[in-house]
Every structure is written in C-alpha cells, then in structure tokens.
Amino acid sequence: MRTVNVDKVTEAVREMCINANYFLSADMKEKLDRAVAKEESPLGKQILCQLQENLQIAGEDKIPICQDTGMAVVFLEIGQEVSLTGGDINEAVQEGVRRGYTEGYLRKSVVGDPLLRENTKDNTPAVIHYEIVPGDQVKITVAPKGFGSENMSRIFMLKPADGVEGVKNAILSAVREAGPNACPPVVVGVGIGGTFEKAALMAKKALVRSPDESSEIPWVREMEEELLEKINGLGIGPGGLGGRITALAVNINTYATHIAGLPVAVNMCCHVNRHAVRVL
Numbered sequence: 001m002r003t004v005n006v007d008k009v010t011e012a013v014r015e016m017c018i019n020a021n022y023f024l025s026a027d028m029k030e031k032l033d034r035a036v037a038k039e040e041s042p043l044g045k046q047i048l049c050q051l052q053e054n055l056q057i058a059g060e061d062k063i064p065i066c067q068d069t070g071m072a073v074v075f076l077e078i079g080q081e082v083s084l085t086g087g088d089i090n091e092a093v094q095e096g097v098r099r100g101y102t103e104g105y106l107r108k109s110v111v112g113d114p115l116l117r118e119n120t121k122d123n124t125p126a127v128i129h130y131e132i133v134p135g136d137q138v139k140i141t142v143a144p145k146g147f148g149s150e151n152m153s154r155i156f157m158l159k160p161a162d163g164v165e166g167v168k169n170a171i172l173s174a175v176r177e178a179g180p181n182a183c184p185p186v187v188v189g190v191g192i193g194g195t196f197e198k199a200a201l202m203a204k205k206a207l208v209r210s211p212d213e214s215s216e217i218p219w220v221r222e223m224e225e226e227l228l229e230k231i232n233g234l235g236i237g238p239g240g241l242g243g244r245i246t247a248l249a250v251n252i253n254t255y256a257t258h259i260a261g262l263p264v265a266v267n268m269c270c271h272v273n274r275h276a277v278r279v280l
Contacts, residue, residue, distance in 0.1 A: 002109035002136040003083045006092035008280055009076075009140065016142035017072060017088040018104035019029060021064045024055050027210045028273050035185060035238075035245045041277025044243025048185075051238070051271060065272050069106040070144030072097045072126035075205065079135035091126065098122040109147075117132075128186075129201065143208050144236075145273040149186060149268045152178035155200055158262040167264050168227060174266040175231050175247070180240020181271035187211055187249045188231065191265040194255040202253035208275045211249030224250045 024032070030054065039045040059067045074093055078084070086092075101108055101123035108123045133139075154174040158166050171190055178186075191202025214221045228250045237243025248271060257263065 013165040017100025041243035047238040068146035077139040077140040081136040193257040199263035199265035203265040207249035
C-alpha cells in the first residue's frame with residue numbers, strides 16, 4: 001500500500017488551476033494552429049489569428065486566457081492501492097482551488113447558493129468527481145469550465161427507435177442552437193448511454209480527452225469524424241461570424257443503457273478547453 005499525503009494534492013491542484021488558466025494545453029494549441037490553415041473565411045481566419053495572439057500574450061504576461069476563469073471541475077482517479085493520509089481529501093482539493101484562484105488572481109465566479117447568489121470570494125466549492133481505479137497512483141485532472149459554453153449544454157432522453165440518426169440530429173441541433181454563444185471554435189463533448197446523470201458526466205469527461213485522440217470503438221470513431229465534418233458545415237465559424245471552423249473536435253464517450261432508453265448529453269467548451277493533468 002502506497003501512501004500519499006493530501007498536502008501534495010492541494011499543491012498540485014493549486015498549480016493546475018493557475019496553469020490551466022494561463023497557458024493553453026499543447027494539444028489544444030496544435031489544434032488551433034491547424035485550424036488557422038484550414039479556415040476558408042478571411043474574417044474567420046482573422047479571428048483565429050487574434051485568438052492565437054491572445055494566447056501568446058496570456059502566456060508571456062501570465063494572465064488569464066479568458067476573463068471567465070471558470071468553475072473548477074476536478075476529476076480524481078485514485079488507485080485502490082493508495083492510502084491518502086494527512087487529512088480530508090475533499091477539503092484538500094477545495095483548498096487547492098482556493099489557493100490557486102486567490103494566488104493566481106483569477107476571477108472568483110462561484111456563488112454559494114444557486115438562488116441567493118452570494119459570491120464565495122475564493123471560487124470554491126469546486127465540482128469533484130471521484131473514481132477508484134487499479135494501481136497505486138492518483139491522477140488529477142483540473143478543468144476550469146466557463147459558463148458561456150456550459151450554458152449551451154443539452155441532454156436528450158431519446159427513444160431507442162430514434163437510433164443513430166436521432167443521436168446525430170440531437171448533437172447537431174445542440175451545436176446549431178448554441179451558435180456564437182459557446183464561443184466557437186468549440187470542442188464538443190458527447191455522452192451516449194447510461195442514465196440521465198451518467199450521460200452528462202461522460203460528456204463532461206469527453207472534453208478532457210485530447211482532441212487528436214479518437215475513440216477506440218470503430219462506429220464511435222466514424223461518428224466523431226462525420227459529426228465534426230457536419231458541424232463545420234453549419235457555417236457558424238470562429239466567433240459565430242461565419243466560416244469553416246466551428247468545432248476543433250468531437251469527442252464521444254459511450255456506456256451501456258436500459259432497453260427502453262437512449263440518453264444523449266452534449267457539453268461544449270470554447271477553443272481554450274482548459275485542462276491540466278498530473279499524476280502523483
């Protein structure tokens with residue numbers, strides 16, 4: 001049994017909150033660079049170049065990529081052979097977020113009650129998802145989620161008879177209705193199957209998969225490629241001002257479901273698709 005002190009989790013989360021907001025991940029930067037070459041619209045290309053310039057300035061000056069530094073979403077994959085010591089793991093993560101957003105001078109956007117709307121002033125609490133996995137390591141993924149794109153999320157409780165075409169139409173309709181509001185070009189995370197909440201969680205987790213990493217399931221991989229092509233044919237374009245590049249990637253996760261159901265969740269993220277990963 002390997003021991004990991006939760007103080008290490010706090011420090012990792014603190015650094016990851018700052019880095020994810022200051023620097024674009026390498027996989028997203030490469031995807032954006034390729035998008036500039038592919039964009040056919042002069043205005044669309046100009047917008048993409050401005051996004052690149054913004055990213056460069058943010059990295060050099062160590063300031064946030066976007067004014068909306070998001071609500072922190074944290075995925076913890078904890079090996080079953082790990083013993084966490086030194087305190088409460090939940091509070092350790094929250095303290096990491098608290099320190100990261102305070103020390104990094106990141107905008108505090110979280111309100112403690114959804115209706116009373118009083119700001120917590122340190123961007124906590126974060127949303128934390130725990131998973132027990134084989135092994136003796138702790139994998140932490142921090143994904144600050146801005147709400148311009150989060151508000152465009154959709155879940156569809158389709159009937160099995162709607163089939164593959166119904167799934168495709170649901171995803172396309174979600175992107176079409178989002179239009180410029182999700183700050184395109186976007187990454188489209190999709191969850192198909194499971195239950196209401198499982199589909200939504202799969203869609204969220206799909207966003208932190210590398211945009212160059214396709215599904216291992218043949219039919220899912222084909223759907224990802226087909227939907228990316230169709231989404232980029234909608235004409236929404238960078239900034240919603242027209243063009244070819246509306247989405248940088250479509251990532252789909254699937255799971256078993258009930259004979260009477262076909263849940264489909266769509267969770268979009270803007271071009272920065274902020275995420276940082278660390279293994280302890």
